[in-house]
Amino acid sequence: MGVFDYSREALENLKIDDPGILDRLVDFENARAVHLNKNRSKKDKRISLKEAVAEFVQDGDVVLDTGFGYVRTCIQSHFEIMRQGKKDLQMIGAPNTNQSYMIVTGSVRYSHNSYTGAEMRGTDRNYTRQLKAGKVRILSEWSHGGIAQGLKAAQLGSPGLLSKQMLGSDIVKYNPYLKVIQNPLKKESDPSLFIPALYPDVTFIHAQAADKYGNAYIYGPTVNDLAGAAASRKVVITAEEIVPEMDIRCNKKGSIIPFFYADAVVELPYGALPGSMPGYYYWPRQWWEKLMRFSAINEENIGKFIDEWVFGTKDQIEFIEKLGGAKWMIEARRQTKAAEGDNEDVDFSYQEYTINNDPGIFY
């Protein structure tokens, strides 16, 4: 039976026979109960990434992607999820789903889909292939803004909000959570889209700095992460640096996630690799180009890619060594500082990876 009245048309279009699989993302009562049962103590929550993934990611969890595209995304945490063989996750692919490689290993089996690909680097042929092979099932289609509003509704303590996004589009026909309703305050027809508040199971957020209790500081685009942290049942903070609580209180004004959301804190320098981290490092652009233009195009290539970069590295330190070690680190820091405006005198040109030209370097 179930308590949620999903759109029948969308269930049919998406061929979802077991709508119960959709429940956790919108099950507010359960999320509230989980939050109420969290330990509120301001205690030292630091553990290793291995421990955090082992303890806080259960097979089948609804996982919220964080950061934006290549920016401040918790990619090293994703790699550890794959290494530990976690299975059947639902991934909220907004604002980015350039993690389609997680489908290959079975870690991600379900997709709440908003964007798949890597912007200028091309569409993700791996995703098409996995979709056709039935290795990933799309549970709901969204726009970026729709997911963002659903998470914001949760943060605002709202069961859901009306939106003018997605109206009239086929997205609505492929999203069981959405309902077109009349604006209750209008006399004349004013169709509006009801977006329910979204409650992911687990969210990894890579922050620039955090204290050991989980107060976490984000600099640059926060995207959906403040809302996601408030909504998610389980929150793991990974951070470039662990700083004293007083440093957060006195110096880190701006975007802060409060400690009581956090279940664990992981000191994880370079945790956004191979993405970029504002203030810390630029992205290795060729890595993404190679992924999209070569590795993603067939099953053999993507397998090799995963073997090399995910299973072939035990942590982000080994990942850095593969990128070029100290030389890469210095260059990546130099470029991100320049791009953010501290220094104009840097050349951003680089040796692009194309199918005919593998420069073999990543900066």
Added chain:
Amino acid sequence: MGVFDYSREALENLKIDDPGILDRLVDFENARAVHLNKNRSKKDKRISLKEAVAEFVQDGDVVLDTGFGYVRTCIQSHFEIMRQGKKDLQMIGAPNTNQSYMIVTGSVRYSHNSYTGAEMRGTDRNYTRQLKAGKVRILSEWSHGGIAQGLKAAQLGSPGLLSKQMLGSDIVKYNPYLKVIQNPLKKESDPSLFIPALYPDVTFIHAQAADKYGNAYIYGPTVNDLAGAAASRKVVITAEEIVPEMDIRCNKKGSIIPFFYADAVVELPYGALPGSMPGYYYWPRQWWEKLMRFSAINEENIGKFIDEWVFGTKDQIEFIEKLGGAKWMIEARRQTKAAEGDNEDVDFSYQEYTINNDPGIFY
């Protein structure tokens, strides 16, 4: 006729015969059109407070209160509104309506009401008296959180959101904008309150710093002001200091209102007086005690109070002189710095104003 389907019960309870008066607060189409017609240029928008009030406050406007209670509230702007004899304003009294003196002069005639009074200093007998005399009409009752959600809905680009606040209470019976509806995603009964997005006509925001274009920096509680700035048709930024644009860009990370919302920028040091300004000055507590305990209790006292403090000062400089001039300024800065934690070694005790004891000082 009208396009809005207001709650009939609330209209009756509130004795509103002319529901058209309610429209502007929720008229999104009009607010969008006004926003689209704003001059987007990054030009020097500095004018005097007198000019800003004259140009941007029209009789009958819906005015959003800002700050919180005594904190960073644009009280000197309110005084100028009274001095210029603006009439028939609708005041959104959340998060505070300790400006009931604006009713006495006819500046405020309508109230969207959430809180009236001055916390520990007592209820506002002036408000009761004006209400009974028919000098103020309540157009809608709210909770703080309800107003906050309505403004947030606007900022999120949502026609409105569902809330679990106010359900079942008499507030709903005295608010024409609210509708109890079923949560569209639930099979079983799940009453939820629809709160429409709120679009005030004009909002004055007192900021710690702003550049001449209107990029404004707020420190301390931002309360509803970021949302209010996004929603309001007209926005006037008043600021303790005008700083270079590059200072906002480089140093003022945190809560920033972008310049394109701003219609005018007013350099207005001590613009929150007689309230407090985080980082700048503590409040003159006796002033509020005298207002609540003496001035508000009858028509004669409140008249004298307004003559003395509003019409008897032409600007905030004269206001400061009445509070105690340089001595007050030094003490107020010292206390706010200490209260915010920079210095524990300050005694906050003071000579309380009571009906039997007028210390005659304001610090």
Added chain:
Amino acid sequence: MKNDAPANPLEILAYIISAQIKDHTIVYVGTGLPMVAGILARKTHAPNITMVYESGGQDPIQGGMPWSVGGPFTWRKSPVVMEMAYSFGQCYNGYVDIAFLGFAQVDRYGNVNTHMIGDDFHQPKARLTGSGGNNDLTSLTENMVLVGLQTPEKFPEKVDFITSVGHLRGGNTRKEAGLPGNGPVAVISQCGVFDFEPKTKKMRVKTLHPGMTLDIAQMCTGFELLKPEGEIPLTPMPTPDIIEILRREVDPRGVFTSLPSA
């Protein structure tokens, strides 16, 4: 104030409120006595609580006693000062365990009035503050505690205006109205501590303060109070140690806990 003086009624009240606070919880505090109680709890049996405030301050470094929920002491070097909508959202999302509020009137079902006294909205005997955050907290927070003076006028059969829904008309009606949480779990007055009978949700005497009798409590009430099975326990009183902490460390100037002089 002499430190060996017996506890005065306000000090006792502060202690009783503090006793409602469990360790390892997040507490939504207003100004005045609840604030005193929160700090007292932290300094005695509940050192690991986190205090959050309506104006958005989260977990401030403890300083002086705030005179306003927007004042600097409520966000003193807070890691984050939340916008108001998010601050209430915390309650809905299960990140607040308990909140304390006052009232002008409370009825047998724990419904609260802070709007008006009288039966005519347009010509009230007295217009009060309105909701402020009272409705939001009472609607959303897992556990509410109401604190105030008990008189038949302030504890009427029916409040003049339902600002905040407690248990509405009793039974399951709060939930049926769409509200989450347990609603009011305790009412604390100068007479005693009251809870709500689980089935009917009618107000019930839980403990009486020393010197109080059921008759006196009933005389201070505009509806019939339910009685628990058996003898009514006495409200535990603060030990001299706790009173000393209260006087020395929590409210040394007696701003909130000294009785006003006549």
Added chain:
Amino acid sequence: MKNDAPANPLEILAYIISAQIKDHTIVYVGTGLPMVAGILARKTHAPNITMVYESGGQDPIQGGMPWSVGGPFTWRKSPVVMEMAYSFGQCYNGYVDIAFLGFAQVDRYGNVNTHMIGDDFHQPKARLTGSGGNNDLTSLTENMVLVGLQTPEKFPEKVDFITSVGHLRGGNTRKEAGLPGNGPVAVISQCGVFDFEPKTKKMRVKTLHPGMTLDIAQMCTGFELLKPEGEIPLTPMPTPDIIEILRREVDPRGVFTSLPSA
């Protein structure tokens, strides 16, 4: 690249896009050509525009060419970097005048597909990116401009999936679906600039690029293009001065405006 070389098609496209941008407006830009066009507009006829980005960057200090809408150049010392929900909220609230987007398919009513090619959602010929912010911008922004290559497959009678509603089924149907704004006001391709006939909202030739004919444009289109009254004007081409600004100041490395070598 020689600076006196004639403008190549990508440079021409960048110029045509930039010509859509009026001075004193707020422009929502994506990566690639729209970004180049925005910067070109600012350096030529529209020095007072403000650029905003999906990742939340508002009015960054202009730096290099971003490779991602989340990259540092989109929020370089921005006074405020908005959370994503607010960034789209700007469009709804009338704080964005025009936005530029690409498409995999666009139909005669300006409906956009970036989801899939094929007629089976579960077995598409190709799965594309999905909406990203495409739907949000097209749904909310006052004026949308669509930019892409024109072929019969990319300009079909009916898109395989409506990612973003343009003018839906024409006439008043966009508004009836509940959407604000004017929807798509222009489509820019290698053939010409197209607008939508005001009543039917069918795509109409507005101007043709030099060397193009109506027949060629029609051959590149999967539906019948409307023609304006009278002779079809030529799309204005960039002056050598503008091309020089583009090459020297906007995209000196030709990242987005040099043709790929074979």
